[in-house]
Amino acid sequence: MKACITGASSGIGKDMARVLADYGIDLFIVARRSERLKELQSELSEKVSVTAITLDLADEQSCHLLYERLVKEDIDILINNAGFGLAGSFADCDLAKEMNMIDTNIKACHILTKLFLRDFVKRDFGYILNVASAAAFLPGPMMATYYATKAYVQRFTLAIRKELQKQHAHVFVSTLCPGPVQSEFSEVAGVKFRIKGKSSYEVAKTAIDEMFAQRAIIIPGKLMKAAYVCCKVLPLAVLLEVAYHIQKRKQAESK
Numbered sequence: 632m633k634a635c636i637t638g639a640s641s642g643i644g645k646d647m648a649r650v651l652a653d654y655g656i657d658l659f660i661v662a663r664r665s666e667r668l669k670e671l672q673s674e675l676s677e678k679v680s681v682t683a684i685t686l687d688l689a690d691e692q693s694c695h696l697l698y699e700r701l702v703k704e705d706i707d708i709l710i711n712n713a714g715f716g717l718a719g720s721f722a723d724c725d726l727a728k729e730m731n732m733i734d735t736n737i738k739a740c741h742i743l744t745k746l747f748l749r750d751f752v753k754r755d756f757g758y759i760l761n762v763a764s765a766a767a768f769l770p771g772p773m774m775a776t777y778y779a780t781k782a783y784v785q786r787f788t789l790a791i792r793k794e795l796q797k798q799h800a801h802v803f804v805s806t807l808c809p810g811p812v813q814s815e816f817s818e819v820a821g822v823k824f825r826i827k828g829k830s831s832y833e834v835a836k837t838a839i840d841e842m843f844a845q846r847a848i849i850i851p852g853k854l855m856k857a858a859y860v861c862c863k864v865l866p867l868a869v870l871l872e873v874a875y876h877i878q879k880r881k882q883a884e885s886k
């Protein structure tokens with residue numbers, strides 16, 4: 632089998648590459664930092680074939696280039712993991728950074744899902760794993776755009792999954808919704824988690840195993856599973872208040 636992982640230069644994506652390599656799956660790893668990709672390539676190339684592709688996926692054209700580069704490779708697994716967050720009140724957050732986030736978290740995931748899915752459906756086989764977040768469960772005051780991007784990823788993945796189920800396709804799409812994870816995410820987003828995040832390897836292993844088990848929503852850990860249930864039952868007004876205070880404290884503690 633062959634897999635393409637975006638955002639494989641650090642954190643969850645890098646560990647997903649390690650997990651897939653242990654399963655003997657050849658890899659195409661994508662991110663902007665080529666040195667990081669090369670390091671991972673040399674770490675894993677004794678186990679499987681690893682191709683590093685340096686691209687900025689916030690650029691729409693790069694998404695099309697990636698697909699064209701891989702179209703002849705008969706990829707079996709697409710993992711849309713590249714993404715980042717940005718903390719702060721909506722009025723204060725930089726518009727250009729937000730647009731870049733929407734391009735990376737939503738647009739690239741949307742384009743790549745569509746292009747690869749069409750081939751998977753024709754072949755009647757394939758897996759797509761779209762990395763959302765527990766942020767997809769509720770609106771996120773003080774991190775409004777990030778939470779909204781992850782809600783998009785989760786909702787559109789679940790809708791596509793239903794379409795595929797109705798067609799009896801052997802194409803399986805899943806969405807990963809982790810809570811805090813130890814990675815470069817918090818530094819990039821400008822937050823400090825109040826609870827110790829899960830290790831990126833633990834999250835990656837759960838994600839890959841549950842993707843192969845064809846689970847719709849993958850939520851690593853009991854705490855986040857409980858949070859998911861709370862978000863389903865608590866009134867929206869309560870959730871908004873709680874989310875506001877959590878984000879506000881995370882941002883204050885990062886300074």
Ligand SMILES: NC(=O)c1ccc[n+]([C@@H]2O[C@H](COP(=O)([O-])OP(=O)(O)OC[C@H]3O[C@@H](n4cnc5c(N)ncnc54)[C@H](OP(=O)(O)O)[C@@H]3O)[C@@H](O)[C@H]2O)c1
Pocket residue numbers: 637638639640641642643644661662663664665667686687688689690712713714715716735762763764765808809810811812813814815816817819828831
């Ligand atoms: N850490 C958490 O607490 C957490 C929780 C829930 C969900 N998530 C989600 O998990 C995913 C992975 O995050 P992480 O925690 O592993 O953080 P990370 O260590 O910062 O990794 C983010 C990855 O995305 C890549 N990336 C960012 N912008 C890109 C772009 N324009 N083009 C190509 N690649 C790009 C980065 O590579 P380059 O910088 O080299 O391009 C990096 O490999 C993200 O979608 C994030 O939203 C994280």
